[in-house]
Amino acid sequence: MSGPAYNxxxxxxxxxxxxRRAILKAVAIPGYQVxxxxxxxxxxxxxxxGGVQVTAAILTxxxxxxVIDQGADDTxxxxxxxxxxxxxxxxxxxxxxDSASIIQTRHRIPxxxxxxxxxxxxxxxxxxxxxxxxxxxxxxxxxxxxEEYGIMHVxxxxxxxxxxxxxxxxxxxxxxxxRYVFDPSPIPKFDNPKLDNSPALQLFGAGREKRIYxxxxxxxxxxxxxxDHPFSVSGWDKPCAICGSTTSYxxxxxxxxxxxxxxxxxxxxxxxxxxxx
Amino acid sequence: MNAPLLQxxxxxxxxxxxxxxxxxxxxxxxxxxxxxxGESGSGKSTLLRCISGQxxxxxxxxxxxxxxGRVTDLFAASEAERRNLxxxxxxxxxxxxxxxxxxxxxxxxxxxESLMAVGSxxxxxxxxxAEDWLSRVEIAASRIDDSPWxxxxxMRQRLxxxxxxxxxxxxxxxxxxxxxxxxxxxxxxxxxxxxLVRNMKLAAVVVTHDLAVARLxxxxxxxxxxxxxxxxxxxxxxxxxxxxxxxxxLVASVLQA
Numbered sequence: 135m136s137g138p139a140y141n142x143x144x145x146x147x148x149x150x151x152x153x154r155r156a157i158l159k160a161v162a163i164p165g166y167q168v169x170x171x172x173x174x175x176x177x178x179x180x181x182x183x184g185g186v187q188v189t190a191a192i193l194t195x196x197x198x199x200x201v202i203d204q205g206a207d208d209t210x211x212x213x214x215x216x217x218x219x220x221x222x223x224x225x226x227x228x229x230x231x232d233s234a235s236i237i238q239t240r241h242r243i244p245x246x247x248x249x250x251x252x253x254x255x256x257x258x259x260x261x262x263x264x265x266x267x268x269x270x271x272x273x274x275x276x277x278x279x280x281e282e283y284g285i286m287h288v289x290x291x292x293x294x295x296x297x298x299x300x301x302x303x304x305x306x307x308x309x310x311x312x313r314y315v316f317d318p319s320p321i322p323k324f325d326n327p328k329l330d331n332s333p334a335l336q337l338f339g340a341g342r343e344k345r346i347y348x349x350x351x352x353x354x355x356x357x358x359x360x361x362d363h364p365f366s367v368s369g370w371d372k373p374c375a376i377c378g379s380t381t382s383y384x385x386x387x388x389x390x391x392x393x394x395x396x397x398x399x400x401x402x403x404x405x406x407x408x409x410x411x
Numbered sequence: 412m413n414a415p416l417l418q419x420x421x422x423x424x425x426x427x428x429x430x431x432x433x434x435x436x437x438x439x440x441x442x443x444x445x446x447x448x449g450e451s452g453s454g455k456s457t458l459l460r461c462i463s464g465q466x467x468x469x470x471x472x473x474x475x476x477x478x479x480g481r482v483t484d485l486f487a488a489s490e491a492e493r494r495n496l497x498x499x500x501x502x503x504x505x506x507x508x509x510x511x512x513x514x515x516x517x518x519x520x521x522x523x524e525s526l527m528a529v530g531s532x533x534x535x536x537x538x539x540x541a542e543d544w545l546s547r548v549e550i551a552a553s554r555i556d557d558s559p560w561x562x563x564x565x566m567r568q569r570l571x572x573x574x575x576x577x578x579x580x581x582x583x584x585x586x587x588x589x590x591x592x593x594x595x596x597x598x599x600x601x602x603x604x605x606x607l608v609r610n611m612k613l614a615a616v617v618v619t620h621d622l623a624v625a626r627l628x629x630x631x632x633x634x635x636x637x638x639x640x641x642x643x644x645x646x647x648x649x650x651x652x653x654x655x656x657x658x659x660x661l662v663a664s665v666l667q668a
Contacts, residue, residue: 267513267515267516276490280490280491280494282494282498282528284524284527284528284529284530285524285527285528287527287532288513288516288520288523288524288527291519291520291523291524291527291534291537292516292517292520294534295517295519295520295538295555295556296517296556360532360533360534361532361533361534362533362534362535363534
């Protein structure tokens with residue numbers, strides 16, 4: 135036995151080629167879910183196996199990888215995936231959004247605006263936005279093909295009828311390039327506006343469901359809404375307790391057993407850089 | 412007379428070597444209600460599924476005339492066109508309301524879905540139509556946000572009718588619309604359907620094994636046996652003076668209360 139124990143980025147070259155083909159098709163048809171032959175990985179489904187396969191397929195030795203989980207660089211999932219790739223690909227990793235060329239994410243889009251030379255890879259649990267009302271895959275495919283999207287609004291209607299407003303706060307459905315309705319993975323709807331016309335390429339991988347889809351750079355992404363209940367994002371009354379940001383997405387953190395709470399940025403890198411030295 | 416709304420010609424459907432419908436032809440005119448009666452296994456439900464575009468016949472054609480005079484051959488048309496037709500111009504009332512409703516969402520959303528499917532995107536207007544239609548099918552507007560699971564069988568059936576009629580279709584298919592309901596509820600539902608069909612000048616094809624339903628709703632009827640039409644004519648005429656032996660048997664076997 136000599137040489138490295140793994141092929142570069144863990145997956146073999148044939149597999150990466152297959153994933154790249156799916157990615158190319160996904161980029162060519164924005165928002166369309168491309169089936170691919172998802173592989174077993176040395177981590178369980180739900181840990182981001184879709185995102186890992188997409189990242190492995192696009193990774194080059196010169197890339198710098200950042201991985202975030204709920205916006206944070208230091209959570210178990212993020213740390214594990216980062217160390218996975220530094221072990222099997224030997225690529226540089228970073229927590230700094232600006233110096234990353236590939237960012238694999240779960241649940242957030244970084245607060246720092248992305249650039250054309252960056253790629254954002256999402257880990258997706260359920261890629262099908264129509265699944266809530268239509269359990270049959272054959273039927274949802276047909277609905278996408280024929281652009282029968284009226285049913286998406288049934289969910290939003292139910293929200294308003296039951297809660298007085300559109301209460302869907304994450305995995306908020308949107309239409310890509312005026313054609314396909316897609317599920318932007320469980321990011322908060324706070325991040326939906328950042329999907330629209332982004333300079334960075336956005337790739338979505340669902341490992342268990344075996345689907346890849348994409349939003350190419352500078353592509354229109356419109357969140358669904360009603361004429362009399364337009365799409366809106368909620369804000370917070372208070373700024374971030376650490377960095378004082380009033381524009382970022384805040385997490386609620388319980389700090390004692392007396393009911394004490396604080397609100398802090400979920401994007402740890404952004405928060406760290408803004409903190410007074 | 413105007414061109415027929417629906418022209419069925421030479422429709423045959425075989426399940427393997429078993430014939431279910433054999434060479435059936437008829438025309439349905441705008442605003443007309445036709446009943447298809449027959450015993451279980453006579454092919455009436457298969458016929459309904461074929462003429463409503465849900466199942467492809469083995470041979471034969473179904474032509475639908477649009478409001479603007481355009482004619483669509485149902486099985487030569489693309490699936491997109493067929494589904495579009497089902498959404499916009501047609502309704503389908505299932506025997507079991509659970510097949511025709513989306514049980515996971517509220518009654519209002521069930522009615523609203525039909526509107527949203529044809530492009531309505533104004534919550535206030537969708538809500539107002541849903542309320543209007545609930546009252547037209549005699550359901551209290553206060554039940555609008557309740558799940559259909561909390562509705563009785565008769566209410567579910569009325570909700571299904573509201574969901575079908577809210578888009579003002581031109582043609583409604585009904586498969587045993589009163590089946591499985593108790594007699595008093597049946598009578599009320601029939602009354603309601605008759606009123607709505609007359610007011611909206613709907614054309615309808617009603618499949619039933621209940622001759623009373625046929626008599627109340629339809630102006631013409633077709634009697635089927637073993638996949639063939641054995642008798643056809645004006646409803647009153649067929650029921651008062653049945654010609655075919657099978658129809659005579661059918662009419663004679665109605666229980667007198």
